[in-house]
Amino acid sequence: MGDVKQRKEEKMKEKEHFIPALSKVSDLTHYMLCPRLVYFSARGYEQPKRAKGKERSVIEHILLKELGFNMHKVWGSEDEGGTGENRGEEDLKRVIEDIVDGVEWIYKEELKDVEKDFLKAVKTDFVCSIETPEWLSKIKKETPLAELERYYGYEREHIMVSETLNMSGSVDKLIRTEEEIIPCLIKTGRCPEYGVWKSDRMQLAAYALLIEEEFETTVQRGFVEYIRNAEVREVHIKKRDRALALQLLKHVKRIKGGVFPEKEENAPCDGCFFLELCETKKTLLSKLFGK
Ligand code: SF4
Structure with a gap:
């Protein structure tokens, strides 16, 4: 009896999370890593911030x-x-x-x-x-970033919400000069040989969309600080990065609406917190649809 009640409560919880909420910029970066990460976190399963053994x-x-x-x-x-x-x-x-x-x-x-x-x-x-x-x-x-910070300072973790885009995000650093507003990311992972990683370019473009909404301006550039390698890379925000951010936003919205996405070929499953859930869900779908 207790099990039935518990299952009902779990179902209710799942349904609540099926209501499409505001997407976050971090949902878009998670999507690029593995779309199923978005699915599970939209249903209230959070990866612990203090991962055991890590x-x-x-x-x-x-x-x-x-x-x-x-x-x-x-x-x-x-x-x-x-x-x-x-x-x-x-x-x-x-x-x-x-x-x-x-x-x-x-x-x-x-x-x-x-x-x-x-x-x-x-x-x-x-x-x-x-x-x-x-x-x-x-x-x-x-570097150009050092010079900008010296003259203009920056706002730490500036939060932006756009109902038009149905997206929110908190950018690491926001520099405001007389002429422009510049988003900056601090990355702790390894740095590419040239330029920045595709997901970092997309992330900057997503923040650019939010900044443009909030400040009624056009964002031309951003910076990525790869702090582990002491590298600062300047990025010109291109149309294709904006298009990618908007496209991912649509995919994320569908997943938040209840679609269980396919697994990416290179999904980082080793050590993933959702591995068990992911396997259970796959078995359930196979039984239901013979997939
Ligand atoms: S186990 Fe693999 S497929 Fe499943 S959520 Fe984690 S990374 Fe994605």
């Missing part, structure tokens, strides 16, 4: 992200005693260690279950691994 990589991701948000401290200004390029290695290391030092206060929720000693050890390893002479000399290099 604490070290989660902490490293947080540390890199926070470094990205504090690059203005690394790049410095004349008022603060010189720009990044003129800074000595020791001075730079001190700035980076200061940034790393305070992460547990900013990421309280994500790090609340991590043991203090473990966090300290990961932080120490992280600082040692990243502060190589090569990384330090690359990170302090003057």
Whole structure:
């Protein structure tokens, strides 16, 4: 009896999630990774932020992200005693260690279950691994982004909602100059040899659409900071990236409306949190439709 009630409640929960909600820019990037990730998260199944056994990589991701948000401290200004390029290695290391030092206060929720000693050890390893002479000399290099941030600053995690597009998103950095509004992404993964990854181009284009709606402007360019490799790449936002973002938005809407998508050939199933659910769903569909 209890099982029947529980199943009914689960069905109700699933139905609630079948109501198409506002899509997020992150849904579009998840779609590019695997459309089924969108399906499961639309039904309320969230991947845990503190993935078991992956604490070290989660902490490293947080540390890199926070470094990205504090690059203005690394790049410095004349008022603060010189720009990044003129800074000595020791001075730079001190700035980076200061940034790393305070992460547990900013990421309280994500790090609340991590043991203090473990966090300290990961932080120490992280600082040692990243502060190589090569990384330090690359990170302090003057770039168009460093110049823009020095003069205009940026807004962190600016949230945008568009009912016209039926989409929302929170862009890592938003720079506003007299002439333009520029979105920037901080990426903690590896950097491509040239340009930026296709999904990063699409993500910038999706933010451009939201910015254009909110600020009644046209977005021409954006930046991607591949912080692990100390690389900053400028991106001209092309029509084809805008078209791709709009196309993905339609696919995501259909999935949120209840369509169970096909599995991508290169879906990252190894270690995927939804692997079991995905298999169960596939077996169920095979039984129903003989697929
Ligand atoms: S198990 Fe594979 S197909 Fe299923 S959601 Fe995860 S990545 Fe996608």
